[in-house]
Amino acid sequence: MATLTQVRGDIATRLSKIPGLNVWPEIEDQIEAPAAVVGMPEDFEYNHTFGPNGVEYSIPVRLYATRIDSGEAQRSLDIYIAPTGDHSVKRAIEDSTVTIDSDWHIVNVPGGGEFGVYQVGGVDYLGVEIVVEVLAE
16 A cells, blocks of 8 residues: 555655756755645545545645746746656656656646745745645555
């Protein structure tokens, strides 16, 4: 059975394939942008699809860009939220060719939102949240 720690680690493993993106599998006090931080589930549901041991997680991945130049920060986020390309978060997370450790069966990146200014460790970043849905056993 996949633990939540393993699932978050596997999402981070896939995200680490994106060139130049700093990735954290857990919420951190300090980051270096551009960054992706895998958060705690927004919600989860037991007894899903795979019986009593199955669980569906809805896990946020927050992307951060430096705010030194707001235009550049916006363009930086643009490449990460694109549905395709070498920097696409969706493509990286759904890439089944990257080996993972946990027993998840399905991963889907349906979208995101929550654009805004986020503070991490006293530093303001421009950010956006991407939703990752995982069915695991």
